[in-house]
Amino acid sequence: MQLVKVFVFALLLGLLFGPLTSQAQIRLQTQSQNQTPWPKDEWPRKSPEQAGFAKYKFNQFLSTVFFPHLTFTTDSVVIIKDGFLIHEDYTNGFDRERKHALFSLGKTVISALIGVMENEGLLQRHDPVHRYYPAISPSGSSNITVAQLLNMSSGIEWIEEDRDNLLQSDPWFALYSRASYKDMPAWVANHPRAHTPGTKFNYSSGDSALLTAVIRGALGENRYSSYPWEKLFAPLGMKTMAIERDSSGNLGLHGIAYSSPLDIAKIGLLYLEHGRVDGKELWPADWVEFTNKMAPSQLNAPDPNDRNLQNNQAYGAQIWLNVKRPGDSERPYPELPANALLGLGTRGQILLVLPDEKLIFVRTATDSELSIKARKNYRHDIFKLLYGSLIQGARP
């Protein structure tokens, strides 16, 4: 019975928030001076062969991704290389214009948005959270900062995916209870403070929900409901982006946002272009470096008894990294370069960015796989095939 419960709940959970991502610390190349025009309406196209993929291996990758499977169900695949759309494929009722649930991929959008706001002088990453969201009161001498939320290091108690009791994991109730739906950030703010801010890495949809409150406080009520569309989605040409709200009007970018796969690829492109869109800087000059730097709290040795299964790899600012933490024997995805960036959302959503190869891969999916290990192994399999299909000349 207990096993059954665990099984079920893992599903739900996994469903909800189980993002896993990886990313890198290495600086992106600063070669974007000769930018191609931003693909606002239409992407320029190349065939996989023209873009440097070996045809046979690339087809093997595609057939693996779309292979009918009991628990892995791919809904779309989009691949961009050097700014060109190389491949797009949609199934299960999805198409180019249709939105897909992003789940925790929305967290990477939160980070992109805060970069835009810092660039406009609306907040600074090291500001205390209570300046914008008084419900997070200063606690003794230690204030939680915006950067600590971005790095999932607030110290607020939260278990994203509980090793010991999946039924008790937080994200399920964070979304699907009347108490949280009333006001998601307030619901999180009521959780106890378990650690000194900045000292303990803990992947938490709660920290991301608090960031949405920071965004709201920094923008003010008049701008909050339009700013993300005006200042981030419109400049990038993301026309399908939708963000659902709780009953207090908080935008649920941490778990209930939706967009087309090609639109979410543009967040990846913004990383590759160092925040530049048609010559305009949307992010501070050091934003990519900041977001791609491992959370300082992860310099502490990982706790072998950590109950949160999501605390298992390097993380930046709302994006997963592909570097070793102290004590790790290998990178999270040894098959990929160390500066790979990864956004992950429950049920198999993936945004993979390879800065050196200028490659963006988006997969949307309706997976129902429960095991965290199986989910990661699946990613290893398809990443190996994708990266392996790039012929040598297409790699740096």
Add this chain to the structure above:
Amino acid sequence: MRNLIAPILLSTVFLTACSSDKESMSLYLAKEMCSCRFLIGQDDKNCRDTVRVALAVGDISVNEAKREVTATAEDKSHPATFRFVSKRFGCELKPD
């Protein structure tokens, strides 16, 4: 495959599993069905399959005219209704 095996497999599991939180069951069903049907715009069958892969208990009723979805827990208790408000903001929980 996903339309058959997964729900069969999981429904037996869900029958016993979720009585611990009927409220969140109905919220889950109503919210995910509303977003799938009216925000994403998938057809009714696809949406039910997607939602029920995760959760096989509870009733879902869709009001196409009002663009609302009401769901209950397995024993018809704890009704929750989500209403589609706009393409930008998707579905919202209707107050009790």
